[in-house]
Amino acid sequence: MKKLLTVSAIALAMMTMTAQAEVTISSQSYQKVVKKKKAKWVKAAKVVPGSVVRYINTLKNKGKETAQNLVVVNAVPEHMEYINGTAVCQSKCNVTYSVDGGKTFDKPKKLFVGKGKKRHRAKASEYTTIMWVVDKLKGGKKTVVEYKARLQ
Amino acid sequence: MKKILVMASTMLFGFMGANAAGTVAGTLVNNSATLSYTVGTVSQTAIVSNTDSFIVDNKIDLTVAHQDATIVAVTPGATVQVLTFEVTNTGNKVQDFLLTQTLNDGNPYAGETDNFDATTVQVFVDVNGNGVYDTGTDTATFIDELAPDAAVTVFIVSNIPTGQVNNDVSDHTLTAQVAVGGAAGQGAAIATDDSANADTAMGEEIVFADGDGAGATEGANDGMHADHSAYKVVSAALAVVKSSCVLSDPVNAGTNPKRIPGAIIRYEIQIANTGSAAATVVSLADAIATQYGTSAANLEVRTAACAGIDGGTNACATKAGTVETNAGTGGAGTSNVTLDYATVAAGATECGYIEVTIQ
Missing domain, CATH: 2.60.40.10 (Immunoglobulins)
Incomplete structure (x- = not known):
């Protein structure tokens, strides 16, 4: 019995350790180039004002357990402006935005900025942070969430 | 002091930040994302992605x-x-x-x-x-x-x-x-x-x-x-035309006068400015021929094209325009006269008159 308990404890500990290290996230920026009338996205390197940068966050579940309710929060970098409608994800997810630096998130039609007479519905370029909530990511799988922004 | 600090920080932000020309070259742009998730019902420790960076190009x-x-x-x-x-x-x-x-x-x-x-x-x-x-x-x-x-x-x-x-x-x-x-x-x-x-x-x-x-x-x-x-x-372009008629002679007076000694000859000198700019300080010097001796009366410049000679009969006719106040120097009784046209506007024509007596 003692031996069985010890084995169970070790297994539980291993499961816990595996679960804690299951999902990784990496971020990479890309920009579109057109060569011989064919467009492709390459790593962002030649970026000047007006350039559109595509940010891809790749989520990999290296474990065996299914990760759930994956919440990715990405602040739009300084000097960049979010481009409306470009925050998407590969799998089923919900996207909301913040105009207060990530304190609160909501759908675009409920986002307002300014005070008094200057209060208005927030433009996409005024979004400060994007949040994706991915339902789940099975073990051994990967998915991406992404958005595009323009350099001011 | 607080106001100065605010102004200073605003200027710095303006320099480092975006303007109409865009984000200043050399600016570092970083991006990273944070991930949190659950496994089963257990919330896992949030993790931060790598920081993706690039330098804004020139x-x-x-x-x-x-x-x-x-x-x-x-x-x-x-x-x-x-x-x-x-x-x-x-x-x-x-x-x-x-x-x-x-x-x-x-x-x-x-x-x-x-x-x-x-x-x-x-x-x-x-x-x-x-x-x-x-x-x-x-x-x-x-x-x-x-x-x-x-x-x-x-x-x-x-x-x-x-x-x-x-x-x-x-x-x-x-x-x-x-x-x-x-x-x-x-x-x-x-x-x-x-x-x-x-x-x-x-x-x-x-x-x-x-x-x-x-x-x-x-x-x-x-x-x-x-x-x-x-x-x-944009310059004045002046053209000068000079012509004459007999105003009177001692025999026929003003009726069909002839160019005989004692006859009075009228010279009219038309200056036309066909250029695009006014000609200023326009003066015309005329040395009276020795046959005339000296100029007679009625030296004048008029603000109109020459009309003192009938184009058909070549007889003297009524002069057009009004006499300008500055009508020249020399004047009657001298052998060298200067007609002062002053300013001849672009497109304008003015006429000067000299009357002389044949010796």
């Missing part, structure tokens, strides 16, 4: 625009005649700009065609920023350290040859070429960008983004821009 863009709304009117022999342009740094970094001018490369003014070259052509920067060329002050020949979004006035300064006539046109093109900025003094021209070189995320590459200007010697994406302007000679 977008070189500029415009040259002529500022003279209409072609610049000049007169023959005029010196230090000025064409005005504006050079704007629409890129995202402080740059120098080299300036050159070329002749006969077109102009923006409809119907005007180049047919002469102004001389002693020079290019100067409006150093004191007053928008007016100041001899001895505006001596810089290149633009030094022009900030993003900033503009500066540039002048082409020339002389007009004395031999030019009304409506002559001289075309001039100002070309600005970007040069290395960042330090006082003329930087080296930036002749090529990094389009042929491999991109590096953490390097500040040069990207030519300029449009095609008006100059034939530059095009899009070459670090240069140009625009045209032109001088047009």
Whole structure:
């Protein structure tokens, strides 16, 4: 019995350790180039004002357990402006935005900025942070969430 | 002190941040994301992605625009005649700009065609920023350290040859070429960008983004821009016609008079200005022929075309126009008279009259 308990404890500990290290996230920026009338996205390197940068966050579940309710929060970098409608994800997810630096998130039609007479519905370029909530990511799988922004 | 600090921080933000020309070259842009999730019902420790970074590259863009709304009117022999342009740094970094001018490369003014070259052509920067060329002050020949979004006035300064006539046109093109900025003094021209070189995320590459200007010697994406302007000679063009009639003679008086001794001859001298500018200080000297001795009465200049001689009968007729107050010098009784037409406006015709008696 003692031996069985010890084995169970070790297994539980291993499961816990595996679960804690299951999902990784990496971020990479890309920009579109057109060569011989064919467009492709390459790593962002030649970026000047007006350039559109595509940010891809790749989520990999290296474990065996299914990760759930994956919440990715990405602040739009300084000097960049979010481009409306470009925050998407590969799998089923919900996207909301913040105009207060990530304190609160909501759908675009409920986002307002300014005070008094200057209060208005927030433009996409005024979004400060994007949040994706991915339902789940099975073990051994990967998915991406992404958005595009323009350099001011 | 608090106010000063606020102002200082605002200026710093303005320099480091975006402006109309965009984010300043060399700015580091970082991006990272945070992930949190659950496994089963257990919340896992949030993790932060790597930081993706790149350096904002040097977008070189500029415009040259002529500022003279209409072609610049000049007169023959005029010196230090000025064409005005504006050079704007629409890129995202402080740059120098080299300036050159070329002749006969077109102009923006409809119907005007180049047919002469102004001389002693020079290019100067409006150093004191007053928008007016100041001899001895505006001596810089290149633009030094022009900030993003900033503009500066540039002048082409020339002389007009004395031999030019009304409506002559001289075309001039100002070309600005970007040069290395960042330090006082003329930087080296930036002749090529990094389009042929491999991109590096953490390097500040040069990207030519300029449009095609008006100059034939530059095009899009070459670090240069140009625009045209032109001088047009606006001068008076005077034509003089002299004719005569017999006003009276001692035998026939005013009836069919003949040119016999004692007859009074009327000379009318018409000056027509067919040019585009008024002729000023117009005077006409007439040495009275010895056969006449001296001039008679009625020296005058009238503000109308000559009408004192009937074109059909060649007889003297009623003079048109009104007598100008300044009708000349010399006057009746002298052998050399000067008719003072004063100002003959563009398109105007005036007539002077001298009456003499045949000896």
